[in-house]
Amino acid sequence: MADGHAQSRSITSAALLVEFAVGRGLAAADLLRHTGIRERDLIDAAAEISLAQELALMRNVVAGVGDEPGMGLMAGLLCHPPSLGVLGFALMSCPTVREAVDLALRYADLSFTVARHHLVVTGDDVSIIRDDSGVPADLRRFAVERDVAAIWTIQRDVMPLRPPITRVAVAFPPHPVYEMFGAVLGVEEVVFDAQRSVLTGPSSIQKLPLPQANVATARFYERQCAELLQRRKHRQGVSVRVRHLLIACGGIADQSHIAAELDISVRTLRRRLADEGTTFRELSTETVGLLAEEFLVTGMTVEQAAQRLGYASVSAFTSAFRAWKGQPPGQFARENRGRIAARSATRP
Template identity: 35%
Template structure:
């Protein structure tokens, strides 16, 4: 059984909550049993576990049983701009093939529950989604959302060269099948052997006018770093990371964190050293992760970001960011806007 305790951006939860509110569900009902509240989902710094997002999905389905095709309706809202650095990396890719490679390599930065792979066969290529590990009660929502979101992204990457859509679903033709015809302009198959989005193979290697190989390579590196930082740590370091992420504003006080763990700061320092890390390293990693997400995924000013990350001022934040990433906050933000 797959574990759903890995972390992801709060953006997907924001999208799901907005959808639910639009159709009349209450915020309290949508956030029931998630550990989230209005302040946390409004905060771009928030990182949530996939299990919490699943709880939002379940609440959405429970509160809106009469709304057909909620997964399809949700999928329509997942544009490249919702994915932060991952989305910018795909948008800057020189070819669709490069974008597909990046999308597979960094699936941890997406909002999918179903893993996906790219397959090439004959004149066609396809994105295949494996939903076998997804809990049965949300499988339909998940696969509807993910294939529709993939179609949105492919349209943004491939443009008119994508041609007519061809999608296949393993589930039987549902009562709301007309929504599939509305959202997917081409062929839709049900009771198929696989869940997949099929497109012309030639599209993979056609140069993209808006692609930039240098920018794509840089963002590829940043995606890799972000995945590494998001990987759930084990042991004491994982608990410290959770405490730091929950605190608003984020505490730099090791004594307070140690007290929360019912130990002295000396003991905490020793236990972290045994896990090949330190309190300062954890703080720096979290600050960088949040800084990159806020710079690429929000319109907060550098001054506002510095304040939220507990730097003395914007200058101190910029110096620290350049020391840890090799570039200034302004350079990263400009790169994101170009793509």
């Protein structure tokens, strides 16, 4: 997932996550701890972060608000078309529902989702099928919930009638909150313990015209979407490139090695990072922390994670991890893998 973790994303999704958690009594500073995201970045519409940073923030949000069913649904209700910037305006200007869906899928990298989706039409049904294999297991439920609620909210804002979602399938056990939310959404059927998450509606809805349709405006904003995506792919700041290289190196690299990879001097590297408001030490610590969490969540032992990250001893790794997360790595691994196992154990 190195490439995915290093890709640039808008700050908007992260800002909405912080808004949701702050609304539940958490402090922004705690939510942003060890993410490399600064509070002032959250109000900068032009700011960009990596997927790894957003996942780290999401993990802090889940830990802070409590990993209970329904939390992601409430977070997703904060997502509206204007929050998506040019993509949101492009969606609202599309002539039909199908063109809006195609646009959203084509420019998914500009949206709030951390997963992949594709459209399937079968007879009288049209479905949006989710692939969250790239999302850490401990965050999948929250991420799925947020995306389902956000898709519904955005559809409601864009369409002249209640979004006709007839069936929702989720890869989680039954819970009363899902039944309640399904009733609010007007969903006819909710399927639990599915192999994958799917939103289904009548295929006839694809031809429905949108009330703010304007072909010229839609084309204008779609060009802006394409240009923005292209700029993000080719205009990465030095800090983003450093994170990418650190992840590729498993977090084990010094300044001279990274500077050589970037074909610049160590002095130039330091100056450019300072211009972006960070240091190599901060980026290295942040990256190692993110990798440590991912290693432990996905099943590595504390000893294996320490060795993988180049620590001379388990005790040194434990001390560093305690400084990052406020708890020893063994406890973090047990708590997070325990939640994953508990969810998996209830599936057939």
